[in-house]
Every structure is written in C-alpha cells, then in structure tokens.
Amino acid sequence: MDNLYALIMAGGGGTRLWPLSRQKRPKQMLALVEDRTMFQISVERLSPLLPPERILIVTGSDQVADLQRDTPHIPPENFIVEPFGQNTGPAVGLATVHIQQRDPNAVIAVLTADQHIADKAKFRRVLETAGELALKDYIVTLGISPSFPATGYGYIRRGNLMERINNFQTYHAAGFTEKPDLETAMQFLAAGLYSWNSGMFIYKVGRVLTEYQRQQPEMYALLQSIQAAVGTDTYPEVLDQMWRQMPRLSIDYAIMENAQNMAVIPVDIGWSDIGSWATLFDVLDGDHDGNVIRGQANTHINLDTRNTLIFSDRPVATIGLEDLVIVDTEDVLLVCDRKRSQEVRAVLDTLKQNGREDLL
Amino acid sequence: MDNLYALIMAGGGGTRLWPLSRQKRPKQMLALVEDRTMFQISVERLSPLLPPERILIVTGSDQVADLQRDTPHIPPENFIVEPFGQNTGPAVGLATVHIQQRDPNAVIAVLTADQHIADKAKFRRVLETAGELALKDYIVTLGISPSFPATGYGYIRRGNLMERINNFQTYHAAGFTEKPDLETAMQFLAAGLYSWNSGMFIYKVGRVLTEYQRQQPEMYALLQSIQAAVGTDTYPEVLDQMWRQMPRLSIDYAIMENAQNMAVIPVDIGWSDIGSWATLFDVLDGDHDGNVIRGQANTHINLDTRNTLIFSDRPVATIGLEDLVIVDTEDVLLVCDRKRSQEVRAVLDTLKQNGREDLL
Numbered sequence: 001m002d003n004l005y006a007l008i009m010a011g012g013g014g015t016r017l018w019p020l021s022r023q024k025r026p027k028q029m030l031a032l033v034e035d036r037t038m039f040q041i042s043v044e045r046l047s048p049l050l051p052p053e054r055i056l057i058v059t060g061s062d063q064v065a066d067l068q069r070d071t072p073h074i075p076p077e078n079f080i081v082e083p084f085g086q087n088t089g090p091a092v093g094l095a096t097v098h099i100q101q102r103d104p105n106a107v108i109a110v111l112t113a114d115q116h117i118a119d120k121a122k123f124r125r126v127l128e129t130a131g132e133l134a135l136k137d138y139i140v141t142l143g144i145s146p147s148f149p150a151t152g153y154g155y156i157r158r159g160n161l162m163e164r165i166n167n168f169q170t171y172h173a174a175g176f177t178e179k180p181d182l183e184t185a186m187q188f189l190a191a192g193l194y195s196w197n198s199g200m201f202i203y204k205v206g207r208v209l210t211e212y213q214r215q216q217p218e219m220y221a222l223l224q225s226i227q228a229a230v231g232t233d234t235y236p237e238v239l240d241q242m243w244r245q246m247p248r249l250s251i252d253y254a255i256m257e258n259a260q261n262m263a264v265i266p267v268d269i270g271w272s273d274i275g276s277w278a279t280l281f282d283v284l285d286g287d288h289d290g291n292v293i294r295g296q297a298n299t300h301i302n303l304d305t306r307n308t309l310i311f312s313d314r315p316v317a318t319i320g321l322e323d324l325v326i327v328d329t330e331d332v333l334l335v336c337d338r339k340r341s342q343e344v345r346a347v348l349d350t351l352k353q354n355g356r357e358d359l360l
Numbered sequence: 361m362d363n364l365y366a367l368i369m370a371g372g373g374g375t376r377l378w379p380l381s382r383q384k385r386p387k388q389m390l391a392l393v394e395d396r397t398m399f400q401i402s403v404e405r406l407s408p409l410l411p412p413e414r415i416l417i418v419t420g421s422d423q424v425a426d427l428q429r430d431t432p433h434i435p436p437e438n439f440i441v442e443p444f445g446q447n448t449g450p451a452v453g454l455a456t457v458h459i460q461q462r463d464p465n466a467v468i469a470v471l472t473a474d475q476h477i478a479d480k481a482k483f484r485r486v487l488e489t490a491g492e493l494a495l496k497d498y499i500v501t502l503g504i505s506p507s508f509p510a511t512g513y514g515y516i517r518r519g520n521l522m523e524r525i526n527n528f529q530t531y532h533a534a535g536f537t538e539k540p541d542l543e544t545a546m547q548f549l550a551a552g553l554y555s556w557n558s559g560m561f562i563y564k565v566g567r568v569l570t571e572y573q574r575q576q577p578e579m580y581a582l583l584q585s586i587q588a589a590v591g592t593d594t595y596p597e598v599l600d601q602m603w604r605q606m607p608r609l610s611i612d613y614a615i616m617e618n619a620q621n622m623a624v625i626p627v628d629i630g631w632s633d634i635g636s637w638a639t640l641f642d643v644l645d646g647d648h649d650g651n652v653i654r655g656q657a658n659t660h661i662n663l664d665t666r667n668t669l670i671f672s673d674r675p676v677a678t679i680g681l682e683d684l685v686i687v688d689t690e691d692v693l694l695v696c697d698r699k700r701s702q703e704v705r706a707v708l709d710t711l712k713q714n715g716r717e718d719l720l
Contacts, residue, residue: 301710303703312693315719317707325662328693333672335695337680343663347677350661359675
C-alpha cells in the first residue's frame, strides 16, 4: 500500500515512570525496554512496512529537536510541530491536514510513541490489514485483547463480524467506553466482546476530516485555515492564531467515540502502555532471581533479593529484598513497593506542594 | 584527679557501616548520631572532666591529619602515631609509654572513638570513679549491662563486691569470655553476673606495664626500646624498627584476660558500638512513622513507609516500605532489610572477588 502513512503522536509529557521520566524527559525519550528510546523503537518497528518518507511525527516545539536527533533518517519536514500542547484532537487534525496536502488519498495509521509491542511483525501485518479496511471507508481501531480487568484503559465493544482479511477477523465497532470501574471492567472481560482501546486508529484522510466537520465544526474550520496556509510564508502566524482557539479535546472524545463506520480489529501483539514501573517490570525479562537490572552501571550485588526492578547508573547492593522498585537518578532516589508503583503520582503532588518543581 | 588521662583509640578501619564507612573513611570519621563525627563526640564528651592537654589519641599515619583537623584544640603532640596497624595490644602499649614519659603517676582511661554513649554525664562520673579505683592498683574495666544475649561482644563476669564509690558498685572481675555462642550468651544474661566488655579500661601506667612485662615480655622489651627513644632524633627510626617486630595481639588477649587485680564497674550509660545499620537505627530517634532520615538533603517524601533508616544527600521518595535500610553514597547504593544489615560483610566479600576494591 503505497498511500499508507504512519503518524506517530510524540507530544506527551507524563511522569508515571518518575523519577526516570520527567516533565522535560517524557517516557518516549527513555530507553526502557531496549537500548534505544521508546520513540526510536516506535519508528523502527514500522520498517520494512513503511519507508521513512511516509512516517510523520506530531510533537511539541520543546521536544522536536531531541526526536529529530533520535531519528536522523526521517525527513525533517515530516515533523509536524504543535506550538503548544492542545490534547490529541487538534494534534491529529493538524497532522491529518498536512498529510492531505501531500497526498489526498493518504491512509493514516495514528500510532503512539511510548507503548511497547512485543510482536512487531504481527503489528505490521495488522497495520497493513487495517489500511486495507480503511480503504473501504472505515475508521479502524486496533483493539487489544485484554489480559486483566484494567480500569486505566478505555474499552471498545465489537459488533457484527465483518470479513476476514490476512487472517485477521474484523468487526463493526459497537461502542466505546471510557475508563470503567473495576466491576464494569470485570463484566467486560467476562462478556468476551471487549478490547482495550490502544489509541491506534487507521483511516483515510478524507473520511476522518468529514468526521471533524460533522462533530467538531469549530475545530474543523480552524484546521481548514491552517491547511490553506501550509507551504506559505504566513503559516507560522496562522498556525499560532488558530492553535490558540483550538478546543482542548482528546481524539477519542472529539471524534472516535461517535464516529460513523467504525471498525475494530482485535489483536494480541504483546501490547503494553508501560504506565507504571510494575508494568515495565512485567514486560522485561528478569534474571534467575526474577530481578530486572537496568542502567549504565548494571552492577548488582545481590544477596537474597527477588523480583525487584533496579534502574541505576551506579552499582547497587541489595540484601533480603522482594518485590521492590529502586530508581536511582542523578538528583533523586525512589524506593517503592512494586505493587504500589502507580502511587508515584502522590509523590509528585507532594513535591509540587513543597515547591520542588525542579524534581518533577 | 589531675593525673587522669584519656587515651582514645582511633586507629580502626571497619566497614560494618558500608557504604558510608569505607577503608579510607572509618566509622569514627562519620557523623552518624549527631552532626559531628564519632571521633569529635568521643573527645567532646570528656569535657569538663579532662582538659585537652590530658586527652591523647593513638591512630595510624593515614588518619592522623583528618583527626587533627577535627579536633584543633587538642595539642598536636597528643596524637601518637602508629607506623601501621598492629592491633590494640601494641597500640595501647605505645601510648602508655608515651604518657608515662610525661607523667609517671598517670592514670589512663583507654577509650574508643566510634562508640555511642547516650548518658555522657554518667559516663564522666564513672570514669572518675574508675580513676579512683585504679589508684588502688586495680585495672578497671567498664562493664556494660547487657540488654540482649549478644554474640558479638566479649563478656566480663563479676566476682566479689568491693566498695561503693560515688554511687557506683565496684566488683572484682572474675573472668573474661570472648564472643560466646547464643546459648552461652543466654545463660550469661540469665545468670545476671555478666557485663559486656566495652573495651574501656582504666589503669595506672606502672600497673599495666607490669602486666606487659609479666605476660608479654617480648612486647614489653620493644616498648622499653621505644620509650628510651621518645624525644630523641632517633625516635622515628627506633619506632619503625620495633614496631615491625610487635606481636599482633589485641589488648584483651595480650593483657586484660589474664591480668591480676582486675575490677569491673557495671554501668548503664546508653552504650552502643553501632556495629551495624540496625544498631545505629536503634540509637537514633525516629519521626512519628519510626523513620530515621539522615544526610545533607534531609528531604524524605514518605508514602506509608515505616521504621526505615535513610542516609542520603539527595531527596528520597519511598512508597510502602517497612524495616529497610537505604544508604545512598556518591558511587554506590545499598538497599537492605534492616534485620539483615550485618550481611554487608558478604557484599564486601563479593566486591573484593569482583575486583571492585574502589568500592570497599
């Protein structure tokens, strides 16, 4: 498919992997799983499906230089820069009108920069499959087969079975649900009809812009003005003016949850959003004691320590520990019960209250 | 008593508080309990009992400069320097002959530089009392009332009651026992007749040198040669020659265990040798969660953490921990079950095997 484009959303902040991730060093810039950054991996795993020319990145002005340095083979003009963060609805719209200018027949796969995908080959196959389905005027979502009743993800319910393409079953999407409570999530799992919303969508540019026009006419009008200025001298000024007026809405809320002709392809590709130290621990292979040791020093003097995650650039000695997370950075140290690693949010709140923005 | 002298033994290495204590930064040079070093505190707590002129220190050539910097009010000539470490028997003998040269009637209190004493006033009172008893030709030991069946200390059994001096009961010492096994230690505790050997002795110089002559004639002869050279140009050369021939024996083994006319004063002065992170934790006051936070940063972001000891010069965030020790130094990090902190020895063994002498 030579009109398939990838659009990687790499604007996020996010401090759920604090203190390694910071406001100025978000998750996609970290080497968490492999020895390259999450962003580098998210670009590389598209090869050989897509050439660099058809990989675009939408990001903020404060991150673009770092991301370009990480992926020198991507043409600089493929980095589409938001003046400042306005949530994913405007970001996807901005990138979509840019791509439409280049190729009115483009099919775009909206992808994330900070998620782990274990089965990269299958991921490329399902992207291609979703692209074929998108050509038939569907907006296609990749639905992740849920492995536990997560309350941190949105869910997609599948409706009627559609055709089988390349060994993937495709379905009408029958509805989106935002993050449910635990009881609802357990019902979803029992029903067997629900997938996690991975935040990955595949669509024809014209098809999704019709949805912007129908559901978000204000945003659509602003995007039209921006599109008219693409390639002209007034572009920066127009972008800045329009951007400030953008409603701050997520792509899910603004478009996907109420779009017509939604399809879903449920897949098991070893997906994880690595939303906490605990989920990173689950993704990484441990040593024979179940410990995961990462960082430049990589020296762990282990006395009777098990199932513990250590990120440190210095040698670390541990005695008699179990199920801990130890994250040792230049200016702050975190030691945490592995089962409670999502509570770093509360640490950040405390630091904010104490005026320690330098550590956020 | 204007012929009472303190002799502080400050030559030890010791890495039981690793990684804060190192081969080149022994325990007495650390600020563990207060904001001054253990050595500074061991000097200061002698005031007002003793003037600086009657406080002497025996130490190694590699440590003397640091110790002098820590106690500028002590006359430089009061630092008696061992050419290299030869255990405490020769060290005490060397200092004793030096002090005898100054004052043949001196009574010396041999003290340690790295032990904690909570009740400093009582400590000074018992030193004075021991000095009075030493004038009657006893070698007096301070016996610590044991609070648990320790296997890491020697024990002193008390014999017949002697006189009561300054509200302290004094006893004949009926025998020394080196570190016992747990069963024996429990019997000692039950018997009620045993004190821990604190390593603090008080004696008249002539009295103890008679014991050297009787029990360690070789060591005594070498000490005599050194004493003859004190104050002469040949002193460094003589010291070096004699020192190399010294038997490497502890003062307990060489002299005290078989000395005649030994007395013991059992005391409860809040003594601790701070032999591990666990014992340091016991000595220090915790916050309302029982946590002890030390170090320059002193910033602890605590989520549900209890009874944990943290030494760090950087901010530390902890979530859901209990009974841990976290020691964060420039080049290495220790995280340890508090009840197993004595196992840092095994960490040091591993580092040695791995050629990481830089971390010892």
